[in-house]
Amino acid sequence: MSEKNREGKRNARDKMMEARAAEEAKARRNKKLAVGGVVAVVIAAAVVVGVVVQNERSKPEAPTAAPAGTTGDKNLVIPVGSADAPSTLTVYEDPRCPACGSFERSFSPTVDQLEDAGKIVVNYHIVSFIDRSLGGNGSKYGANALACAQDAGHFRDYHDVMYRNQPEETEDSFGDKQTLIDLGKQVPGLDTPEFRACVNDNEFGGWVSAVQQDFDKSSFKSTPTVLLNGELVYPKKGDEQISPENLVKWVDAANQGKQLGTPGSHGQSPAPTSTAAESDNPPSP
Amino acid sequence: MASQQADRGRVDGLRRAVDGAAAEWFGLAVRLGLAVVWGWAGLAKVSDPAEAAQAVRAYEILPESLVKPVGWGLPFLELALALLLVLGLGTRIVAAVSAVLLLAFVAGISSAWARGISIDCGCFGGGGAVDESQTEYLQEILRDTGFLLLSAWLVYRPRTKLSLDAWLAA
Numbered sequence: 001m002s003e004k005n006r007e008g009k010r011n012a013r014d015k016m017m018e019a020r021a022a023e024e025a026k027a028r029r030n031k032k033l034a035v036g037g038v039v040a041v042v043i044a045a046a047v048v049v050g051v052v053v054q055n056e057r058s059k060p061e062a063p064t065a066a067p068a069g070t071t072g073d074k075n076l077v078i079p080v081g082s083a084d085a086p087s088t089l090t091v092y093e094d095p096r097c098p099a100c101g102s103f104e105r106s107f108s109p110t111v112d113q114l115e116d117a118g119k120i121v122v123n124y125h126i127v128s129f130i131d132r133s134l135g136g137n138g139s140k141y142g143a144n145a146l147a148c149a150q151d152a153g154h155f156r157d158y159h160d161v162m163y164r165n166q167p168e169e170t171e172d173s174f175g176d177k178q179t180l181i182d183l184g185k186q187v188p189g190l191d192t193p194e195f196r197a198c199v200n201d202n203e204f205g206g207w208v209s210a211v212q213q214d215f216d217k218s219s220f221k222s223t224p225t226v227l228l229n230g231e232l233v234y235p236k237k238g239d240e241q242i243s244p245e246n247l248v249k250w251v252d253a254a255n256q257g258k259q260l261g262t263p264g265s266h267g268q269s270p271a272p273t274s275t276a277a278e279s280d281n282p283p284s285p
Numbered sequence: 286m287a288s289q290q291a292d293r294g295r296v297d298g299l300r301r302a303v304d305g306a307a308a309e310w311f312g313l314a315v316r317l318g319l320a321v322v323w324g325w326a327g328l329a330k331v332s333d334p335a336e337a338a339q340a341v342r343a344y345e346i347l348p349e350s351l352v353k354p355v356g357w358g359l360p361f362l363e364l365a366l367a368l369l370l371v372l373g374l375g376t377r378i379v380a381a382v383s384a385v386l387l388l389a390f391v392a393g394i395s396s397a398w399a400r401g402i403s404i405d406c407g408c409f410g411g412g413g414a415v416d417e418s419q420t421e422y423l424q425e426i427l428r429d430t431g432f433l434l435l436s437a438w439l440v441y442r443p444r445t446k447l448s449l450d451a452w453l454a455a
């Protein structure tokens with residue numbers, strides 16, 4: 001065997017090994033690329049599917065069914081008081097919000113009187129965001145029960161009963177529908193099969209979500225948010241602290257020289273201090 | 286001489302700790318730990334789409350047109366990362382994506398803190414405006430930094446036990 005021949009053999013073997021190494025490197029690279037591709041596809045597919053599914057699942061911003069007598073362009077507002085009252089009090093409240101409870105307990109007699117005198121109409125936005133941070137369903141179910149009461153023409157009374165029986169914020173008793181139905185028994189004329197079914201079936205759940213989404217998009221971040229003719233009055237109006245006396249004073253000042261609304265035109269029971277007899281007026285649509 | 290040998294021994298020990306089987310078991314624990322984090326974070330944000338959108342909106346960073354796509358897509362991105370981490374598929378890439386996402390979260394939380402707005406980070410559901418006294422920016426940032434360390438380890442040492450990556454490489 002010649003020297004030359006031996007050398008040639010070695011070269012051939014080297015070349016073969018080089019080629020094999022290159023092939024293996026290529027295969028490894030391809031595998032990496034394939035894995036990277038699979039990862040990218042999985043992530044992209046998940047995101048696309050997620051957006052589509054959540055879009056499908058989310059409740060519309062304009063509700064398909066709203067309680068009778070609601071107002072606003074999407075029927076998200078529950079008005080109490082005469083529609084032609086010269087002043088408007090706008091109130092954003094969550095059924096579970098403790099500050100709303102204390103606001104209601106100190107102010108509801110005054111607010112009721114102002115409504116009954118035709119001085120104000122109160123636009124309630126019943127929001128439900130406390131469930132998000134604390135878990136549970138008390139805000140949502142409570143808001144739905146209020147919508148049911150509005151539908152039955154007993155919003156004001158049920159609203160007062162609810163806030164007088166408000167649990168601790170962390171205690172989710174409004175998340176129990178039976179509790180909400182039992183509270184309805186304290187309002188004459190409200191404890192009907194329709195009301196019970198409305199609470200149990202969460203009939204206005206879509207509406208409740210729409211009201212909350214509207215609040216989400218607003219610039220208000222907490223409850224209670226209270227505005228008198230568009231101006232924030234809670235906890236202060238300018239430098240002046242809100243109080244029942246100050247609220248009356250502010251309303252009277254705003255109403256100066258204006259025609260008062262038709263008293264009691266919303267079919268709710270009158271304010272506690274009013275002398276009018278209690279009556280179960282039919283709901284005004 | 287002796288000290289040199291000790292040095293070499295220490296270096297070898299370190300290399301074994303970072304490259305050996307023990308490190309791959311450690312990597313498995315890190316990988317599954319991060320998977321639990323993403324899985325939990327994702328699941329907590331799926332149930333209420335409006336809440337997820339509001340958590341994003343509350344940062345006041347993204348324009349309204351992106352609020353819903355991000356609020357709705359993000360939980361599923363997190364779930365996808367969780368799935369890939371459980372499988373151990375493309376661990377290095379997935380860990381890198383995790384790290385980028387966590388950096389974005391830390392940046393978002395820091396930005397909210399710096400601008401003085403009061404929100405819950407919405408990291409594990411919830412989110413939105415909270416009372417000033419209830420903000421937990423520092424805890425949220427430290428927590429995300431911890432998760433960032435897990436991701437960094439997997440970028441550094443993506444080879445872990447019981448992974449599809451290891452199975453494919455065999």
